[in-house]
Amino acid sequence: MTPGDDTVETRELTYFVAVAEELHFGRAARRLGIAQPPLSRAIQQLERRLGVRLLDRDHRTVELTEAGETLLREGQAALAAVSAAVRRTRRAGRHAPSLVLAAKPGGDADLLPEILAAYAATPGAVPVDIVFNALERGAMVRDGRADAALLHAPREDLTGLAVEELLVESQVAVLPRGHRLAGRAELSMADLDGEPLPRWPGAVPEGSFRIAESGQLMHLVALGRAVAVVPQSIRGNLRHDLVGVPVTDAPPTTLVLAWPQDARSRALAAFVRTAAEVARRAGRP
Amino acid sequence: MTPGDDTVETRELTYFVAVAEELHFGRAARRLGIAQPPLSRAIQQLERRLGVRLLDRDHRTVELTEAGETLLREGQAALAAVSAAVRRTRRAGRHAPSLVLAAKPGGDADLLPEILAAYAATPGAVPVDIVFNALERGAMVRDGRADAALLHAPREDLTGLAVEELLVESQVAVLPRGHRLAGRAELSMADLDGEPLPRWPGAVPEGSFRIAESGQLMHLVALGRAVAVVPQSIRGNLRHDLVGVPVTDAPPTTLVLAWPQDARSRALAAFVRTAAEVARRAGRP
DNA sequence: CGGGTGTCATACCGCCAAGGTATCGCCCGT
DNA sequence: ACGGGCGATACCTTGGCGGTATGACACCCG
16 A cells, blocks of 8 residues: 555546535536446545545445545645646736636626726736626636636635725615515614525525526515615616615625735736725725 | 646646756656656646646756746645645544644744643643644645644745734844854844855755754854844743844744634634634733 | 336446657757 | 767557446335
């Protein structure tokens, strides 16, 4: 045995993560585009190499051991790091420097146009591509698909990212115009008890689909199937049949600009500086 | 061409990192334990896959392109993440929970004994293994060889780590007892101009060896071959033939406890809490 | 209770690609 | 002009990855 072998191929990690997420060899194999037997063998070999049982499988069901849960978490992070390395290398090679910013539609508190204009006016500014994505903007920064993202703390996880706070916002409940609470000047969270979930995009109401786009959520609200508690800045973009009512005791939300904490790019640094300045200026009109 | 292939095997990354660090295919191949031709081919293939030139090699010399520098940095991080995943998985499998703490001999400001005692008294405390290492305690935390480390900011790089500040210290110059400055009550950095390097462990004086152990450095100081500027807490552990003189304008050093920022371990959290408390208590005696 | 079905493991095979050896091509120092 | 050093190329061998077929076992059903 050679226990000093402290590495594993990304292929093996990918395979394990697929099985660990699916908890089903057949489905995982299909997702990976290979047949099931090689997958079984690969997992066995991985377990032998690590000297650790990763999955408890009786003939009916597959579940993660403690070691397996560790490898799922850590393996996902490691794979993201590898993808990030590849993507950033490709970007560095194509000599057309640019920035990719991940934002959520309607989630920029209307700061984005001004930030982009101010940055574009900066000497040495580089083209900025905006990528809209509601659910995985943090992951996009971590794995190199984006150079920076607008995120909402503490709703979204910021581990592994450097951040600049742009704006602290209170929250409002979005309600159909005809709702029993729609006329109130303000609410407390307790007033919303018993209202249907989800409260925000990304939350997964049981048995329902994943809300991937805020328009879907707003539609659900309009139908009375959901109540959303969101940063107050979206009040400007509400559909005509919805109203936003301040929720006094909802925790305030912070709009942050996040980027990989080891980023070394001159352009990114300038963009961050500009964004912070614009936000500061907007803070005291 | 299949540009959607966003991953790379760890083997390829390891190979590239070796070449990028050595800037020499032959040496890199020897270090990797393979022959040179397969290594050349592997790098070429990697470049083809990424669609990017990584190394500028004329027949005499090898140097990194910009993309190559990116891949070196990012690849090292990704490989550390993979190693960390493997090690943490192995640890999680062997069901004997414990903590590994990386410290530098003499670099704990004498806080360690008290921290260990206080933690051991905590309910649910777990055995703590101390690993002494002067040069790569940060890397040990990042790649999973240690759960936490005592580091000195800003001397050591903290990116990617969560930290708790334990102690802010001013610095002293370590001098031979007979040195012309040894009698002074205090110094400024300017007084040390012209003194021989290195100033601290890990610094590499030109043409000399790497100082891997503080005893070596102290020996050099005693021989008049070096001057060290170090946190004042080491004054208690100086050899009889050395003295420490405060350097008034040296930037203060902060002793921090650092751990992987995505750590989820209950034991680690308790240890950090205890350490912070001990340090706070020690701060106001 | 016996056949059917779903699931993971095993057996066996073919082939690609990683690694080895030998050699080339090129630049350099002398 | 020549030998030495270095990376690239040519060619071969083989380990291991992936595929198909099948086994072993548990559960469901009529």
